[in-house]
Amino acid sequence: MIDLTLLADGGIGWIDASGPASPLVLSTRIRLARNLAGRPFATRNAARDREAIAEAMAGAVAGTDALGRAATFRLDRLDLRDRLLLHERHLVSKELAGLGGEPVPVGAALLVQDRVGAMVNEEDHLRLQGVVSGFALEAAYAEVDRLDSELGQRLAFAFHPEFGYLSACPTNVGTGLRASVLIHLPGLVLTKEISKVLQGLAQVGLAVRGLYGEGSEVVGNFFQLSNQTTLGKSERDLLDHLGKMVREVMTYEEEARAVLLRDARDVIEDKVWRAYGLLRYARTLSYDEAMNLLSGVRLGVGLQVIPDVGFYALNKMLVHTQPAHLASAHGVALDDPSLGVRRADFVRTLLQDEGRRAG
């Protein structure tokens, strides 16, 4: 059983809502796809290739500042609950966690430490990741860039002078960079402007996903916005473009919220306070309901309609009410019938504490 409490801040540094614009943008995440030169891509390599890659990676990170003290998890040695736990923290992809029913690929491994981490033997040999609180592309990039530089001194990455970094999937060739922000857009959803905005984003090359990346449903009005392609552009270009687009979306969201307050204040106040009332008093909550109610309360706090609730607490509820997090915290199975009651307990207690803290 994984004990993530051994990691700094439980391995989720972004949760403290300390970053810029963190009421709206929960986290900024940048990952770099890297492959070892002279080894077949993961899509066509053998178990001994994967073992060799994991070994090379372990040797390389040991001496780095960025990941030298990192915890290492062999996904293929973890049970489903722990694999899901890591996935819920956005530390490993659905594929690496083997959540689609497929067993975890042999030798898959993960290394995490606060704001940086890496997946080994996922679609690429390495996927390096930096995650920071709020809307902070530069800071996230600085984290992962440092890790990339340190590892690059120890490992030979597959690199082509014309194309850049090579990767298993052509969409990642070039910088191998994918930057994404997790953003909360209830205003655009409530004003029904969201599809127009998402269409616009697709036209300028951005991908829109749910809370858990590719193929995941949008729940609680949380969206992941990221760049689609990396080929033929510099890291700088990619980050500038995404940054500009995200700032536009943030402006649209703020405008939508202003419209809601102007045209439907009663309805909005009622909606967010009902969400608060249910979270504050319900004795059992499903995950989907909790997410939707948390979205309502987050909107209410953002609009300054609901006082006495902090974004740190809101982020905590978002993370720790997920099924594997709850099951893990209480040492029960993922399908334990008590999860709904425990979820409600967690949320209720935290909201009571917030109320008391505020006096």
Add this chain to the structure above:
Amino acid sequence: MIDLTLLADGGIGWIDASGPASPLVLSTRIRLARNLAGRPFATRNAARDREAIAEAMAGAVAGTDALGRAATFRLDRLDLRDRLLLHERHLVSKELAGLGGEPVPVGAALLVQDRVGAMVNEEDHLRLQGVVSGFALEAAYAEVDRLDSELGQRLAFAFHPEFGYLSACPTNVGTGLRASVLIHLPGLVLTKEISKVLQGLAQVGLAVRGLYGEGSEVVGNFFQLSNQTTLGKSERDLLDHLGKMVREVMTYEEEARAVLLRDARDVIEDKVWRAYGLLRYARTLSYDEAMNLLSGVRLGVGLQVIPDVGFYALNKMLVHTQPAHLASAHGVALDDPSLGVRRADFVRTLLQDEGRRAG
């Protein structure tokens, strides 16, 4: 505009929940149908008959202890909001209030004072009424009996030595007595035992109605149980029979609640606390939603799951969130769009006060 604050306890003495079993039985109401000898029944009399009856009644009550200081309302001189207000307080029937679209019959009048009242020129010339808190048939009968005796000394009632008191409708001939209790049966509704119980009551001659009497819907799990016929039985028999039946229903309800707590405590606690959370925080509430949520909270308080809320407060919310009560309290029209917000304000403030009062 009616100002009911001039009446003792606003004219609703039963609201204080001081009577026996008042958590379950909100009020006990007994009315006696009386007609003046030598005057045609209301179903076939003329305007001058109705005027004469109103005048005779006014003269007779003036000297009574029971109604001597009563306020008199001429329904045909009140606007719709005030007529509805009196109906919501169970002081006048739908017919006398002219709520079915028909205008109020000329000369209809009402007299009320705390626990007794009377309708004039309804289906019968006089309908005398006694209402008390909780399950208290004797006390309610004592109230109305005193009024009946006092009026009987001043007015000649139509009485037949064999049949008893005569009335416009044969179902009221005899004692002219109808006793009813307003009872809260959420346990029987939630355990789906209610239809069986209601069928049983029909078989032993009891009528079951909604919150506002004949033809009204059941809302918030509040039921009115009353005797169907009066002919050939003494007042004592009628009250004994109803009392026995109501005690049985109360036992069934208590058993149903025990079953709920035993077999579905989590579900019930969740249900009642959600109701509390919504009432405590919602910013707008429809009447039906408020009734249903109040039913949930009342159940929670009765089960001792929810502390710090009294039955007096629960009764107040039941009465004062009704459309005409709200509209009247704020001096606005019945269709004023602010009523939902005002209803939520009233409930929220009262629940906050209850919480503070309890410390």
